[in-house]
Amino acid sequence: MRAPQVFIETFGCQMNEYDTEVVRSILKARGYGFTDSADSADVVLLNTCAIREKAHNKVYGHLGLLKPLKEERGLVIGVLGCMAQNLKKDLLASDALIDVLVGPDSYRALPDLLEKAAAGRKGLAVDLSEYETYADIVPDRIEGVTAWIAVMRGCDNFCTFCVVPYTRGRERSRDLISVVREAEALAASGCKQVTLLGQNVNSYRDGVHDFADLLGAVADIRGIERVRFTSPHPKDFPDKLLEAAAGHPKICEHIHLPLQAGNDRILQLMNRTYTRAEYLALVARIRRRCPDIVLTTDIIAGFCSETEAEFAETYDLVEQVGYHSAYIFKYSERKNTIAARKFPDDVPDAVKAERVSRLVELQRGMSLNKNRALIGKTVEVLVEGDGKYADQWKARTDGNIVTVFPKTGHSIKPGSLVPVRITDATVTTLYAHPA
Numbered sequence: 001m002r003a004p005q006v007f008i009e010t011f012g013c014q015m016n017e018y019d020t021e022v023v024r025s026i027l028k029a030r031g032y033g034f035t036d037s038a039d040s041a042d043v044v045l046l047n048t049c050a051i052r053e054k055a056h057n058k059v060y061g062h063l064g065l066l067k068p069l070k071e072e073r074g075l076v077i078g079v080l081g082c083m084a085q086n087l088k089k090d091l092l093a094s095d096a097l098i099d100v101l102v103g104p105d106s107y108r109a110l111p112d113l114l115e116k117a118a119a120g121r122k123g124l125a126v127d128l129s130e131y132e133t134y135a136d137i138v139p140d141r142i143e144g145v146t147a148w149i150a151v152m153r154g155c156d157n158f159c160t161f162c163v164v165p166y167t168r169g170r171e172r173s174r175d176l177i178s179v180v181r182e183a184e185a186l187a188a189s190g191c192k193q194v195t196l197l198g199q200n201v202n203s204y205r206d207g208v209h210d211f212a213d214l215l216g217a218v219a220d221i222r223g224i225e226r227v228r229f230t231s232p233h234p235k236d237f238p239d240k241l242l243e244a245a246a247g248h249p250k251i252c253e254h255i256h257l258p259l260q261a262g263n264d265r266i267l268q269l270m271n272r273t274y275t276r277a278e279y280l281a282l283v284a285r286i287r288r289r290c291p292d293i294v295l296t297t298d299i300i301a302g303f304c305s306e307t308e309a310e311f312a313e314t315y316d317l318v319e320q321v322g323y324h325s326a327y328i329f330k331y332s333e334r335k336n337t338i339a340a341r342k343f344p345d346d347v348p349d350a351v352k353a354e355r356v357s358r359l360v361e362l363q364r365g366m367s368l369n370k371n372r373a374l375i376g377k378t379v380e381v382l383v384e385g386d387g388k389y390a391d392q393w394k395a396r397t398d399g400n401i402v403t404v405f406p407k408t409g410h411s412i413k414p415g416s417l418v419p420v421r422i423t424d425a426t427v428t429t430l431y432a433h434p435a
């Protein structure tokens, strides 16, 4: 009998991409096959994100597109991930198309729920767990030279704008040995770069080891050439972690350091637990230890009650730090968060949009200058695969900047570490030639 075919579409962050690999592994073990289109699928799963309104709307849009397929041939439709967890029964009740809703801690229940759904019974599994880390499940990855490993899940920080503590529950970490085993297996299969993932990755603690221990242990694995991590919280950067990151040549010189806002009142309203001065002191400490570090960030413009003068402090801080790039968003109220319950979303949309575009313009100028400053220099890049054009390689610098260079007669292949000379630069991309 033909195995039921599943099509999974993933929205949102790298953790969701990783979870899709975990879900594939769970379903494969129960005899499911996979297809790359909803048209040829028996089951369509949308692995969703709840971080912004836009992400929600995208999922509703996709559900609408699936309606004819559902009516034509009784497709089973499942919604997984943060949106499923956050909206729970409301979502199941409001959308007749959905058969199955499964939150991020309940993926082991998915095969049973899909079987019931095929027999016409809707199902829901949205319990949060204090223990689930999926440490024993080997994600079903598309083999490549880079891979993600989730080392911790959940978040205890309760930033007031953020839905993650409600959709992904409390912080919990895998034990170091299970992460090292997974990274060793990846190295044996040809993977060269591992990115350690967690909602608060530097809060990692397995009872014996902290994040600095974990970084060092993964970087020591033979065959792994680069180690990255995302996303850290500025509150968890002890000297031991900086020493580990700066002292090991395989740990990349890139830190994504979410700022969110540069004004103390707004930072406090957001419950970010650091002040502007503390954040700047951390940046200075990082740069003293790692002068060539590439810093990137996340910023929210137009948080509840943010005044023009308060926004100006964010703008000023972005300029002062001089990030290499930044994800800049308008504040978007998320259901069930502390901000949604306590603070009116009172900055007009047009004002938020205008603040975002001012920051984006500032950042684009800085990104371009920083990339242009690399012209003429020779840097080592890791080749990830083909570029946009078949005669180009796409690679990344140690600082995570996308670099493209022509395929010449050299024996370069995905996974090669190649010295290249930078010849040109745009806001987002470096152009190079093998050195």
Ligand code: SF4
Residues within 6 Å of the ligand: 155, 156, 157, 158, 159, 162, 163, 164, 165, 199, 200, 233
């Ligand atoms: S640290 Fe804050 S923004 Fe990050 S996941 Fe936790 S609550 Fe959300």
